[in-house]
Amino acid sequence: MFFVIQVVLGLFTIQTAATPLPRASSVTLDSAIFTGATSGRVAKFLGIPYAQPPTGDRRFKLPEPIPPYTGTVRATAFGPACPQQSVRLPLPDGLAGDAVDLIVNTAYKAVFPDSEDCLSINVVVPTSATPTSKLPVVVWIFGGGFELGSPSLYDGGLIVERSIQLGEPIIYVSMNYRISAFGFLASREVKDAGVGNLGLQDQREALRWVQKYIGSFGGDPTKVTIWGESAGAISVALHMVANNGNHEGLFRGAFMQSGSPIPVGDISHGQTYYDAIVAETGCSSASDTLACLRSVPYSTLKTATDNTPFIFDYQSLALAWIPRADGVFLTDNPQKLVQAGKVANVPFITGDCDDEGTLFSLSTLNVTTTTQFRTYIKTFFMPQSTNAELDQMLTHYPSDITQGSPFGTGILNALTPQFKRLAAFQGDAVFQAPRRFFLQQRSGKQNTWAFLSKRFKVSPLLGSFHATDILNVYFGGEMGDYLINFVNNLDPNGQGRGINWPKYTTTTPNLVTFNDDLTFPMTITQDTFRKDAINFLTEVTLANPL
Template structure:
C-alpha cells in the first residue's frame, strides 16, 4: 500500500485533476438514471456511484443499507469522496537513518491529501475500455484498496493503467472499486459492538459493494459471473475474509481471488478490543451515557475521529497489533479467521496470494526503543500473545532469535540493524501477520483448489529492504509482469499464458512448494521454504491463542 506506489499515485491524481479539461463525456443507464462519466486516454470512467445509503445519523455504526433503485442524473465525473481517513503518523524521534527511510516510504500517504472526505462515501468506481457496451460481458476486477483499515480510497488507487494494459494484451477487463468505512467508523470492537451485531462494518460495506457489482455491472459491459476480487495489504486481508465468510458461500459474487500482501488474519474475538472501545467512548464524551453505542452515533464525526486518533498508529510502538484489524464478530466472521479456514469455511475458487520479502520492516519502526531481550519478550507478550503461558511462548524466542543476520531485511547479514531489535522485530511481525498466514492458507487449501503464490524481491529500499507493498504499485499501473498475470487470471482463472512478459507459473502444493519469485532481473520459479519451522511455530501459537 505504500513505497513504490508514490510516484504512480501522484501522477494518477495529477492526471485526474486534468480530466475536466481533456475528457470526453460518456453516459450509462442505471435503472431509470443516466450516469454521466468521461473517457480519457482510452479508458471510460464512472466515479463515485453510490451503492448504499449514506451512513449518517442513525445509520452510523449500522450495517450498510443498499440503494434499491436509481433515477434522475448521476454525475460520475469527479473523484469519489473518501471515507474519513485516520492519519498514520510516524515517530519523529526515530534514529536518523530509519526516519529518513520511513519518510521516503510514506510519501504515498500524501496522495490522498486534499481530496474530499466524508461519512457519505459508500460508492463504487467503474472503469472500462473505451467503447465498451452493455452486453459485452467483459471480465471484472473488483478491487478492494489497502491502508491498514484506517486510510485509503478508490480515489487514491484508480485502475486506468491496468485497464489500458488489458486492452494492449487483447484481454480487456473492467475495473470496479468500492469504498468502505474505516477505523472507528468501520472496524470498532468491543462487546457492545458484538452484541449489536455491527462489527466489521467495513467488510459488510465491501460485501454490499460486491452485490452491487453483481447486480449492475452488466449495464457497463461487465459479466457478473466473471468477477475476481483483488486487493493489496488490508485489501488483500479483506479478500481473504470475503472468502471465509458465509460458510465459504460466495453468493455468486466472485469466481477468483487475488491477495497481494495479506491473507486471513490470526486474529481472535472482537471482544478482545474492549479497551479500544472504552477508550473511544471516553474520548468521545460518551462514558456516562446509558447507551454508549447510541451516543457514538450522535456525536459529530470530527469528535469520533479525534477519539480514534488517541489510539496507537500502525507505525507507532505496537506496530501491527492494530486495533482496527477485523476480528470474529459472530456475524460476518463467525469464528477466528484461521479457525474458519481449518473448518473448511473457504470459498472454493482459485486464488493467488503473495508477499514481499520484508513485510515487517516498516511496522517495526515505531518499536525502535525495544533494546533488550526482556523488553522484546514483554513486547510480544503484551501486544501479540497476551495471557499466553510462558512455557508456550518460550520456543518462539528461539525461532526468532536476537541475531541480525536472521532478521529482516532478510539476506543482508548484520547490515541494516537500524535499532537494537529492529531486524528481529521486523522478522517476527512480518511473518506473524503476513508470511505465516499466507503459507497457512496455502497449506490447507492447495490440495482443495487451484492456488498460486509469489514472493516479491523487487524494489529494495535502504534499511526497509523489499518492504510491504513494494509489489503493488507497478501492478496496479499495468507497468509490470505481475499486472499481466492478474489480468490473465481475471479473464481465465489461470495466470498462465498472459504475455511475453511472463513465464509459466506452477500451481502450489505442499510437497514442492513452488513459488514465482519476482526479482529485479525478471521472473523465476523457486521455492517457498524460508523459515518453515519458525512460521510453523507462529501459526501453531496463533491458532491456539488468536490475537
C-alpha cells in the same frame, strides 16, 4: 492489514497515446444517465453512491441499499474518502534521507477529503464496451491497515489499458468502505447489536451492487474477481471465509497481495478501544452507549478515534481496528474457519513481499535488548503465551542481525540491535505465516498460485518492504499481466510477460519469485524458508488469536 504505501500511484498520472474509440462516456442505471470521463481507450465513471449514506442514525449500522437512481449524474470525480485516522509517522534520526523521502512523499502524501457520507464506487471500462460485451471484472479493495486509504490513489485506467493491449479487456471496479472505528468498532455491545465488521459489510454491499449494475457497463456479473493488497487482501481472504464460506455467487476468483485469513478472535477482544472512545465522547453514563455514539458530533467521534492506537504507533501491527469474529458474518477465528473447510471454493493467488515487517518496526526503535524484545512480543502479540513459548520464539527469531529482515542483507540495515529481529517476527507473524497456513490448508482442494516479491531489496533499511509489489501491477509489470490473465481465465498464465507460473501444492510449494536481478527477474523457488519458525508462529497464534 496494513498500510499500503501509496507508491506513486496517487502522485503520477500516466497518459496513454491510444486513439479514442467512438463511444460516449455515459451509461444508464435504472432511470438515471451517468456521464463519465473518457481518456484514450478508457472511460471512468467515478463517485457513484452504492449505499445509503452511513450518517446520522445509520452510523454504526449495516449498509443499506441505494434506492433506484434517477436524473442525470456527472460521474467524473472520486467521492470523498471515508473518515481517516490521523497519521503519526515515526521518522527516526538514523533513517537515511532517501528512505525518509520514499516514505513521506509516497506513503503519507494522502491529500484527499474525507466524510462520513463516503460509500461510493468507481467503474473503469474500455470505451469499446457495450451492455452486451460481457467482459470479466476485477474489483479492487484498497489497503491501509483498516485505518486509512482511498481508491482515488490508484489509477485503474492503467490496468484497463494494459488489458486492452493484451487483447484481454477487463473492467476495473473500486470502492470506498468504512475504516477505523467507523468501520471496525468492536465490543460486546457491537456484537449484541449485530453490527460488527461494517467495513467488510460495505465491501459486500458493493459486490452486490456490481452484480446488479455491472452489466450496464459491459461487464459479466458471473466473472468477477476480487483483488486487494494489505488490508484489502485480508478483506478478500475474509470474504472467502465469511458466511462460513458461502460467497453468494459474488465472485469467482481471488487475488491477494500481502494479506490472508488472519488469526483474530471474538469481537469482544476490541472492548478496550470501544470503552476508550465511549469515555472520551462522554457516552459512559448512557444506558445505550452504542446509541450514544451514533448521536455525538462527527468531530467529537473523529477526535476520539484519532486518539486510539495507530498502525505506526508503538503497538504497530497489533491493530486497534481490525476485522474480528462477530458470530454472524465471521462466525469464528478466520483460521479456524479455514481449518474447518469453510472457504469459498474459488481459485486464488496469494503472496507477500520478502520484508513485510520492516516498515512496521520503525515505531519500536526503543526496543534495543532481548529482554525488551521479549516483553514487547508478550505484551502485544502473545499475551497468553507461556514462558516456554516465549523461549521458543526467541530461539526462532534470534538477535543475530544477519538472520533478520531485510533478509539476506547480512550486517547491513541494523537500525538498532533489535530492529531486524522485530521486523522478521512481525513480517512472519502477520503475513508469511498466515499465507503459508492458508495455502497448505487449501492445497489440493482448489487451484492456488503463490508468489514472493524480492524487488526493491536495495531500499535503505526497509528492503523489499510492504506494498512495493504494487508497482509491479499498476505500472505495467509482470504481476499486472498475470492479474489480467487470471481475471479472464482463472489462470495467471497466458498473455504478456513473465514465466510459466506453476500451481502451489503441499508436495511442491512453488513460489514465483520476483527479483531485482536483470538476468533472472523471475525465478521459481520453494515456500520452505524459516519452516520451523513459521510453523511455531502458526501454532501459537491459532491458540491465542488477537
